[in-house]
Amino acid sequence: MRRTPALIVGGGLAGTATAIGLARAGLPHLLVERSRETGDAICGGFLSWRTLETLGGLGIDPDALNPERVTRARIFAGNRRAEAALPHPAVSVTRHRLDTVMLAEAERLGTPVERGVTVREIDGTSARLADGTTIATDALFLASGKHDVRGMARPEDARGADPTLGIRVRIAPSPALSKALAGGIELHLFDRGYAGLAMQEDGTANLCMAVHRSRLQAAGSPAQ
Ligand SMILES: Cc1cc2nc3c(=O)[nH]c(=O)nc-3n(C[C@H](O)[C@H](O)[C@H](O)COP(=O)(O)OP(=O)(O)OC[C@H]3O[C@@H](n4cnc5c(N)ncnc54)[C@H](O)[C@@H]3O)c2cc1C
Known part of the structure; x- marks a missing residue:
């Protein structure tokens, strides 16, 4: 032993x-x-200013993660759209x-x-x-x-009756994508979930979705 x-x-x-x-x-x-x-x-890879503060306390330099900063959020919900500056810069990283x-x-x-x-x-x-x-x-x-x-x-019921699932797609780099997402994060809100989209340090965009299982089931399978 x-x-x-x-x-x-x-x-x-x-x-x-x-x-x-x-x-x-x-x-x-x-x-x-x-x-x-x-x-x-699988992760959104969005590090808020509070997370960066915690990481700083651990000796992690944000520039070692991504020298670029996320300073704006664009939020989409149905036909509505809003944009705002973040209170402090954030980082998007793989x-x-x-x-x-x-x-x-x-x-x-x-x-x-x-x-x-x-x-x-x-x-x-x-x-x-x-x-x-x-x-x-x-x-x-x-x-x-x-x-x-x-x-x-964890106890059997720790996940609850309708657990949240994570899905991630990495989108290949392109000038149009870089231009559309430069300095910003998009949040797309929908019934029982949301998706975040942001550029990461390797030039790809990370599209990450957190969605309740019941919503995925309601959407059905394309194979059906
Ligand atoms: C869809 C989604 C999006 C998210 N987006 C964000 C975000 O944008 N920003 C943010 O701050 N957080 C985000 N999170 C949360 C973040 O991913 C978690 O808080 C974080 O990963 C938790 O870290 P952890 O160390 O507890 O677990 P993990 O990062 O999962 O690490 C666990 C480690 O343990 C190892 N391991 C597992 N079992 C064993 C074993 N039996 N023996 C030895 N090793 C083992 C695994 O290989 C793994 O390396 C997101 C989470 C999800 C699901």
Whole structure:
């Protein structure tokens, strides 16, 4: 059996933020992440000024994410449309870049990161890995996002009767797109959901939709 004073399960935003905090405090810890490579999670990628403040506190420079700023919001609802300046500049960034920068900062501060390591089950303060190894710890930080881990799973009804689903489409760069979205984010509001559209640091536009399952079901399938 292995031992670590603090075990962080998951190397997404919560896990890396926790690692940065522990590393700065000089507390020994270990972060395990099941993926071998940093992916590009489904996300709107919109970082508000409040989020940027939090990231700044963790030592993350917004310019390392995207030197461009989002300063305006255009909101569409049915036939109505409104546009306004944001109270403070925001940033639009791919999750690949954000997760990469966060993990790199944790590692720079000394966080040991083990990738390709999946926690299968948690029993009190010990974690059983997919390869059968057990890691015992004094403090366990479960940062596996929406993925439940046996032994610490959310209650059955935690998602509610009509959960929200995320759908994302990445739109290839084009001069017309850059012109239409420069410095702004579009929010399209509709019954039981909304979609956000913004340019990201890699020149693509991220169209991300959060919609209740009942609304998707009501829309039907194009295959039907
Ligand atoms: C559609 C949608 C749009 C969103 N848009 C925005 C937005 O515009 N702005 C914003 O600020 N937030 C947005 N969010 C919210 C944001 O994505 C989440 O708050 C954030 O991803 C949560 O971070 P996390 O670290 O908890 O989980 P995650 O980022 O999901 O990280 C969890 C990590 O744990 C790892 N993991 C899972 N299970 C295990 C295991 N058993 N063992 C080891 N590792 C494991 C995963 O591989 C992953 O790397 C959006 C969310 C959705 C769904």
